Amino acid sequence: MDFMEISKKRVTVRKFSQKPVEDEKIEKILEAGRWSPTAVNLQPQRIMVLNTPESLDKVRQFCSFGYDQKYVDLAKECDDKEKGKVNFYYGAPLVLFVAYDKDECWTHPQSGKSSGATDATIVATHMMLEAASLDLGSVWISYFDEEKARELLELPESWQSVCMLYIGYPADDFEPNAKMSGHRKPLTETCFWNEAPKN
Ligand SMILES: Cc1cc2nc3c(=O)[nH]c(=O)nc-3n(C[C@H](O)[C@H](O)[C@H](O)COP(=O)(O)O)c2cc1C
Structure with a gap:
């Protein structure tokens, strides 16, 4: 598959089958992340592979x-809604928890900004697209309780969490979100050749 095909094929999956993701596929996804560029090649990303019931x-x-109510479109796919809760887990058999080590990042000399979040985001993007190329579905998750995650996963103090990828085979009755998947602004609204738009 060429890159444009993979880019367009990837859609967010929020309903997964329970078929486990094969170890070889997990290795390939992690390997795709390993080859991501990071600032000064410091590779501060830290990925936790979560695939046991615990x-x-x-x-x-x-x-x-x-x-x-704000997340009603997503809540449709969430398994705990009858208990008055939205559970953004979606039943994925594999979760990649993406963080970076704050002590291992490049810091921009002028702004003092850390490259960690950018580096980890690039790694996550590589992994997500590799998953798509292996016919796996995925969803990028930003909305989770970071402090609770730190506590439950016993993350080292120097790790800053960034996102998670839920990965697995789409459920038989999975349907892409009709309002979002496949809808993109035209390039004229987001890309500007040689001149920024005037306000
Ligand atoms: C940075 C980022 C954060 C996201 N956070 C969540 C999230 O917390 N929960 C969720 O269900 N989807 C999340 N998504 C998925 C987006 O809603 C989805 O990518 C978008 O609606 C476009 O749909 P598509 O991926 O099918 O093209 C996130 C995506 C990105 C890139």
């Missing part, structure tokens, strides 16, 4: 929030 139960715990 680990996934922890994910379920730090992704559970009170019901919120």
